[in-house]
Amino acid sequence: MELSTLTTEQRNSNSMNLDQKDTYDILKTIHQEDANVHQAIEKVLPTIEDVVEAVYQRLLRGGRLIYVGAGTSGRLGYLDSSECQPTFMTPPEMVQTIMAGGVDAFFQASEGSEDQESQGREDIAVKEIGPSDVVIGITSSGRTPYPIGAVKLAKEQGAFTVALTCNEHSEIGQITDRAIEVVVGPEVLTGSTRMKAATAHKMILNMISTTTMVKLGKVYENLMVDVQANNVKLRDRAKRIIMDIAKVTYEVAEQTLAKTNNHVKPAIVMLKGDVDYETANQALNECDGYVRDAIQYVKDN
Structure with a gap:
């Protein structure tokens, strides 16, 4: 799919004169667009439910939840997976992230690393993926080669695979067991998917991990009773x-x-x-x- 045809790459009619707005109006425009995220997520809740059930059943069997992404998508994976251990006292391997360019790319952009589908396959292969694992490929465009390569190999190895993207009929969604395609619309700043797209993805990753941990008994009422009390x-x-x-x-x-x-x-x-x-x-x-x-x-x- 051509990049120019993607929803996430379209120009937003509500921000065409962004450079001419005063500070308050820029902020208001961004805020109003962010409000669309909640409605977009509500539409895909049934698919998110399916994913949570799949994650829950596989973690019960000793499996793992692995996020794969490049750039902002990889960083969002790290944000969610790194918090599971202190919040829910999970083993380090239970929820983890693989990012194009490695951990260093979290701090310093490594944009070219996302273009290698083969690298995605190599990096996920190290994890020795199997049928008890869930691999979620995160890519706003739905066409990033790195997570596509990772989920392809994961599926070949019998893992349950998920696409998390912001475009319908995405390339990655065509090859995974479930596709969470949360369409938040064009960004205020054209193509800057660190904005609405990233917000939607962070919310959904939080929903998946938190709901799974509730089902695993790591919450009593609404309290984190498996918190790692180490500070x-x-x-x-x-x-x-x-x-x-x-x-x-x-x-x-x-x-x-x-x-x-x-x-x-x-x-x-x-x-x-x-x-x-x-x-x-x-x-x-x-x-x-x-x-x-x-x-x-x-x-x-």
């Missing part, structure tokens, strides 16, 4: 989560958390079930880490 801010958050759920004082939460080596889940089960650390851990193991089920388990036993 002052996160330890304080962990204590307040325990306080909120168990209805105890800060001091009690602090003392209990100390007994669990800063793990929130067993601390909650200990307090809610009135049991010791060993019993709480056993209950969590029996209930696959689901706090609500573990509390009920200790009460029933």
